Amino acid sequence: MTDHGAADTSAAPFYLPSGNEVAVFEQCHAHKLAVMLKGPTGCGKTRFVEYMAWRLKRPLITISCHDDLSASDLVGRFLIRHDGTAWQDGPLTRAVREGAICYLDEVVEARQDTVVVLHPLTDYRRILPVDKTGETLEAAPGFQLVVSYNPGYQRMLKDLKPSTRQRFVALDFNFPPLATEVAIVEREGSADYATAHALVTLGQRLRGLQDRGLAEVPSTRLLIAAACLIASGIPVRDACYAAIVSPLSDEATLVGAMHDLVDATFV
Numbered sequence: 531m532t533d534h535g536a537a538d539t540s541a542a543p544f545y546l547p548s549g550n551e552v553a554v555f556e557q558c559h560a561h562k563l564a565v566m567l568k569g570p571t572g573c574g575k576t577r578f579v580e581y582m583a584w585r586l587k588r589p590l591i592t593i594s595c596h597d598d599l600s601a602s603d604l605v606g607r608f609l610i611r612h613d614g615t616a617w618q619d620g621p622l623t624r625a626v627r628e629g630a631i632c633y634l635d636e637v638v639e640a641r642q643d644t645v646v647v648l649h650p651l652t653d654y655r656r657i658l659p660v661d662k663t664g665e666t667l668e669a670a671p672g673f674q675l676v677v678s679y680n681p682g683y684q685r686m687l688k689d690l691k692p693s694t695r696q697r698f699v700a701l702d703f704n705f706p707p708l709a710t711e712v713a714i715v716e717r718e719g720s721a722d723y724a725t726a727h728a729l730v731t732l733g734q735r736l737r738g739l740q741d742r743g744l745a746e747v748p749s750t751r752l753l754i755a756a757a758c759l760i761a762s763g764i765p766v767r768d769a770c771y772a773a774i775v776s777p778l779s780d781e782a783t784l785v786g787a788m789h790d791l792v793d794a795t796f797v
């Protein structure tokens with residue numbers, strides 16, 4: 531869990547919008563609507579929430595969901611101490627009390643019985659029943675629930691229930707348009723324009739391999755990693771293999787096809 535505590539008064543997190551996501555999110559916040567960010571890994575969802583929390587001057591509490599995450603992990607539990615037991619709020623309860631933005635990353639990884647804890651917070655009631663203490667907390671002004679969800683993963687039995695999905699306004703994220711992604715790689719990867727442009731061109735070509743069986747396509751995050759290696763003196767091809775090609779696949783044919791695209795991009 532990442533806890534930015536009080537509202538972030540430092541400089542704005544760097545975020546380049548791709549569409550009207552900032553305006554839509556602001557309206558959701560004003561109307562107390564929960565938001566679901568849908569999109570592939572590494573395309574800017576977390577950075578967007580950090581930016582919005584800064585813009586709206588709200589504290590941000592981030593929770594990475596996994597299949598062991600229990601309702602108590604979110605809401606809180608009694609801790610045994612030398613002088614008895616003491617209640618400790620979980621991150622969701624703290625966000626509700628503080629009026630923070632609570633960001634649950636990859637919410638689909640959490641078990642259904644954990645996810646249902648969110649339901650009464652997403653409708654007009656905005657309440658959190660804390661069964662173990664008998665309290666019912668009303669969310670403080672400014673509280674907002676935000677979840678992320680990667681629809682690309684094949685999940686079979688594991689998916690969000692319609693009764694959960696329909697509680698959120700969904701914002702679709704994808705990799706940014708070329709010029710925007712070049713600007714991001716330039717800035718975040720300390721790259722010159724030509725290198726950033728070439729890396730994004732390579733990224734777009736590799737994303738085209740999805741039709742040929744590449745399960746995971748390169749995210750903006752991977753392109754930035756390659757740029758960082760290049761900026762620190764690693765030869766371009768080595769950087770691309772290590773930061774982009776190798777993390778994406780172990781399958782010889784696909785790796786070969788990706789190597790060819792690296793060579794064709796950086797002639």
Ligand SMILES: Nc1ncnc2c1ncn2[C@@H]1O[C@H](COP(=O)(O)OP(=O)(O)OP(=O)(O)O)[C@@H](O)[C@H]1O
Nearest residue numbers: 544545546571572573574575576577714718750751
């Ligand atoms: N629009 C953007 N503006 C600025 N930086 C961006 C943007 N999109 C992506 N990035 C960069 O890409 C990195 C990865 O993005 P981020 O961590 O937000 O992805 P994510 O979609 O939350 O991924 P995951 O689903 O794996 O958590 C960021 O740390 C940032 O450097």
